[in-house]
Amino acid sequence: MAIIVLSHGSRHPAAAGAVEELARATEDLTGEVTRAAYLDFTAPTLADAALTLALAGETQATVVPLLFTEGYHARVDVPTVAAEASELTGVDLRVAPVLGTGSDIAALLAARVHDPSAHLVIYSVGSSNAQANAAVERLAVRVGDLTGQSTSCIFATKAAGTPYGLAGVDAQCATHGSAEVLPLFVAPGLLLDLLEPRGVHRIGKTYDGGVPEPLGAALAPIVAARARGGAPGVVHARHSGQVAPVRFPLRGHATSVTVRN
Structure with a gap:
């Protein structure tokens, strides 16, 4: 079919x-x-x-x-x-x-981790629907279970709560020293580009010179x-x-x- x-x-x-x-x-x-x-x-x-x-x-x-x-x-x-x-x-x-946001998506994200010592940030669009955001939070826990690393999720939009976007990722870096961002995006997007303004090299050495890749193909x-x-x-x-x-x-x-x- x-x-x-x-x-x-x-x-x-x-x-x-x-x-x-x-x-x-x-x-x-x-x-x-x-x-x-x-x-x-x-x-x-x-x-x-x-x-x-x-x-x-x-x-x-x-x-x-x-x-x-x-x-x-x-x-x-x-x-x-x-x-x-x-x-x-x-x-x-x-x-x-x-x-x-089940086990197969968690495994795909876990396989993309470059730094086994970094705190992992699942970066998602976010929603005004609390249940949808909770599903992403559970996904972050699954990724942590697979990698043995600490994880959190940051949403790109204000509707999902604060801090959000680049400020949210910066807050994670301040808390954990460094972080590796794993975008929960199918394709490039304007919300993913929000990580660009001050240089994503601040997030972690993995991403020097560019925004983390979406999941794509x-x-x-x-x-x-x-x-x-x-x-x-x-x-x-x-x-x-x-x-x-x-x-x-x-x-x-x-x-x-x-x-x-």
């Missing part, structure tokens, strides 16, 4: 290229036709990507949201645009679970696992005009709502 990786989208000029690279890596890994789509800021939309697949003869596709938490985008935006895209194009879209095995149903909860957005069941994981449980097409 074809795969669509669905990104939030960004105004950052390098973001779309990184998502496209992830789509290609996923296609190489799975052998399935894989396309990129975006919720905002960038084309193609999910409907555009689904139409491209329909014109190529595909009748079904799995949508993998490139989101780490079950915030508003995952719970509302993704099911809505999937239902609309299915109705417009006739492609039966199955929405897979988000990337999440290294996420391909996790995307493939989500596309295969590697976590509980899926969404089926059908174009039949009937009421379609929509299921997504919320706080570890499958929750059902309905979308009327």
Whole structure:
């Protein structure tokens, strides 16, 4: 079944290229036709990507949201645009679970650690949803369990609390002497670039001269696992005009709502 990786989208000029690279890596890994789509800021939309697949003869596709938490985008935006895209194009879209903050993401972050003696900072976008932020905090604990290092998380946005952004990372450096930043980002973004103004070499020797890399194409095995149903909860957005069941994981449980097409 074809795969669509669905990104939030960004105004950052390098973001779309990184998502496209992830789509290609996923296609190489799975052998399935894989396309990129975006919720905002960038084309193609999910409907555009689904139409491209329909014109190529595909009748079904799995949508993998490139989101780490079950915030508003995952719970509302993704099911809505999937239902609309299915109705417009006739492609039966199955929405897979988000990337999440589970053991596979923790292992990927742990494998990227360069300095085994540094305090580790998980740097995430952050949310106004306290449950979403708590999921990232639990992820930091998982990474610490895997590496044996102290960990914390800093959010890029004020809505998630203070200190945040570069000031938050500076505070961690002041507390721990030095820190290695592990971005919980799929692609380059303006919020990740916030680490640049005073030089990220202040954060740790690993990052002299540049902002830490987002996860990018290294996420391909996790995307493939989500596309295969590697976590509980899926969404089926059908174009039949009937009421379609929509299921997504919320706080570890499958929750059902309905979308009327």
